[in-house]
Amino acid sequence: MAESRQDELYDALQLKGYPEDFCREIAYRQMNTDYTATRMLGYLYRISEPRPEDVVDEMLAILSDRNAIIQKKELEHAQTTINKIYREGL
Numbered sequence: 428m429a430e431s432r433q434d435e436l437y438d439a440l441q442l443k444g445y446p447e448d449f450c451r452e453i454a455y456r457q458m459n460t461d462y463t464a465t466r467m468l469g470y471l472y473r474i475s476e477p478r479p480e481d482v483v484d485e486m487l488a489i490l491s492d493r494n495a496i497i498q499k500k501e502l503e504h505a506q507t508t509i510n511k512i513y514r515e516g517l
Contacts, residue, residue, distance in 0.1 A: 431464075432461045432464035432465055432468070433454045433455055433458065433459060433464050434454070435468060436454040436458055436467055436471075437451065437455065439468055439472075440453060440454060440471070440482075443471065443476070443477070445479060445482070453467070453482065453483075453486055457486055458486060458489070460493075462493065463490065463493055466489045466492075467482075467485065467486060470482075470485045470489075
C-alpha cells in the first residue's frame with residue numbers, strides 16, 4: 428500500500444532528528460493535506476539541517492498561503508454569484 432504524504436512527511440521529519448511529538452504535530456495535525464505536506468517535504472528536501480524554529484516558520488508560511496488560496500476561491504465564487512444575480516435577477 429502506498430504511503431500517504433503525511434506519513435512521508437513524518438518519516439522525513441524523524442530522519443532529520445526531530446522529537447516524535449514535534450513530527451506528529453506537524454505531519455498529522457498541521458500539514459494534514461497533500462498540498463501542505465508536499466510543500467513541507469519540498470522545504471525539507473531543499474534545506475539540509477533546519478532548526479525546529481525554521482520548520483515551524485515554514486509551516487506557518489505554508490498554512491498562510493493555503494488560507495489565502497482558500498479565501499481567494501471563496502471570494503471568486505461569491506463574485507460569480509453576484510454577477511449571475513445582476514445578469515439574471517433573483
